[in-house]
Amino acid sequence: MAADDSSTTILHLASGNGPITRTILSTPLRNASPTEIPIIDLSALSSSSILADRQHIATQIRTAATTNGFFYITNHGIDSTLISSAHSASLDFFRQDPTLKEPANTIHSTANKYIVGWKPPKTQKINHFEGADKRESFSLRYNPSWDPDAVLPLPDKIKQAIKVDEDGFPFTKTDVTVPHLKESIIPLYQAVLRLGRNLVRCFALALGLKENGFDNKFTYPDVSLAVNYYPPLDEVEVARNVSIGSHTDFQLFTILWQDDSGGLEVLTRQGQWLRAPPLKGTFVVNFADYMQRITNDKWVSTVHRVRNVSGGERISIPFFFGFNLDESCGTLDTCLEEGEEKKHEEISCWEWVERRIKHMNQMSKDEK
Ligand SMILES: O=C(O)CCC(=O)C(=O)O
Numbered sequence: 001m002a003a004d005d006s007s008t009t010i011l012h013l014a015s016g017n018g019p020i021t022r023t024i025l026s027t028p029l030r031n032a033s034p035t036e037i038p039i040i041d042l043s044a045l046s047s048s049s050i051l052a053d054r055q056h057i058a059t060q061i062r063t064a065a066t067t068n069g070f071f072y073i074t075n076h077g078i079d080s081t082l083i084s085s086a087h088s089a090s091l092d093f094f095r096q097d098p099t100l101k102e103p104a105n106t107i108h109s110t111a112n113k114y115i116v117g118w119k120p121p122k123t124q125k126i127n128h129f130e131g132a133d134k135r136e137s138f139s140l141r142y143n144p145s146w147d148p149d150a151v152l153p154l155p156d157k158i159k160q161a162i163k164v165d166e167d168g169f170p171f172t173k174t175d176v177t178v179p180h181l182k183e184s185i186i187p188l189y190q191a192v193l194r195l196g197r198n199l200v201r202c203f204a205l206a207l208g209l210k211e212n213g214f215d216n217k218f219t220y221p222d223v224s225l226a227v228n229y230y231p232p233l234d235e236v237e238v239a240r241n242v243s244i245g246s247h248t249d250f251q252l253f254t255i256l257w258q259d260d261s262g263g264l265e266v267l268t269r270q271g272q273w274l275r276a277p278p279l280k281g282t283f284v285v286n287f288a289d290y291m292q293r294i295t296n297d298k299w300v301s302t303v304h305r306v307r308n309v310s311g312g313e314r315i316s317i318p319f320f321f322g323f324n325l326d327e328s329c330g331t332l333d334t335c336l337e338e339g340e341e342k343k344h345e346e347i348s349c350w351e352w353v354e355r356r357i358k359h360m361n362q363m364s365k366d367e368k
């Protein structure tokens with residue numbers, strides 16, 4: 001961050017259109033208020049609910065989406081035992097000696113290099129202006145055999161595009177040392193995938209579409225689950241480093257579980273950093289770049305980062321959602337006021353993400 005004037009600083013970020021900046025207020029970091037990051041109760045998402053109840057949820061989502069693009073969900077239906085089991089198996093995986101994690105390194109994936117598998121510490125730079133993220137992670141992408149609601153068979157072109165690793169990588173490589181990793185993570189993956197599909201129906205309502213308006217774009221969604229492991233930042237690092245740099249997520253939306261360490265921070269449109277502290281029994285949901293595009297920038301893809309200053313290790317489990325790889329969605333008519341121009345051209349979610357990643361990596365090359 002470079003100094004601008006005495007009361008503000010400039011934050012540099014990657015975007016799908018090249019580097020951008022944001023002005024940051026010098027007001028101290030503080031906890032978000034319930035209006036800034038609301039808690040939305042999803043009890044009424046159950047199949048026996050009536051449309052009016054789901055509309056009520058949609059109205060709250062719309063307010064959150066147009067305010068800071070972040071909200072907590074409670075009564076989401078995900079069993080806490082699924083979470084605790086995935087959490088402890090993840091700790092068992094990350095706490096191993098690096099040589100034992102190496103076989104699952106993403107570089108050994110035959111089909112999904114750099115996408116699935118283990119990413120060692122300090123190998124990711126989500127914001128090149130802020131240096132390497134002090135995290136390691138373990139990632140999976142969509143696999144129809146883990147999707148309880150998969151509509152099979154998948155179209156051939158999708159089978160090719162999804163590129164499932166035939167040997168079951170990366171779990172084949174964790175089976176020996178952490179055999180319970182797969183059996184703990186997959187049930188959570190399945191539950192969050194189902195929750196995501198339900199939320200997408202609320203998003204459709206919140207955007208003035210029919211409840212099933214996005215269903216056919218979500219039959220084999222381009223999703224990925226990551227487990228992030230953040231060692232604590234030491235005293236020197238706290239001033240200079242990030243656990244994960246300031247960024248926006250790339251696709252449609254993210255459902256994130258965080259442990260009770262804290263450290264997630266969210267930037268308001270006004271340039272104020274807010275803490276999004278862990279709240280028992282909740283997930284955090286945030287909108288991402290592609291959602292912002294198709295809503296003509298009405299729903300915000302909000303900048304966030306993590307600084308793990310808890311003194312202990314921190315785990316988070318984000319689940320990123322995009323439309324089916326072959327689906328494209330232009331600006332939604334329901335997001336345009338009378339006479340309002342569309343701000344973005346139509347592009348598929350997948351092409352958008354590729355462009356976003358290209359720009360992010362370009363910044364790294366420019367640094368050298
Ligand atoms: O760990 C967190 O709380 C946030 C992680 C995140 O923003 C990401 O993985 O994109």
Ligand SMILES: [Fe+2]
Pocket residue numbers: 247248249304
């Ligand atoms: Fe993120």
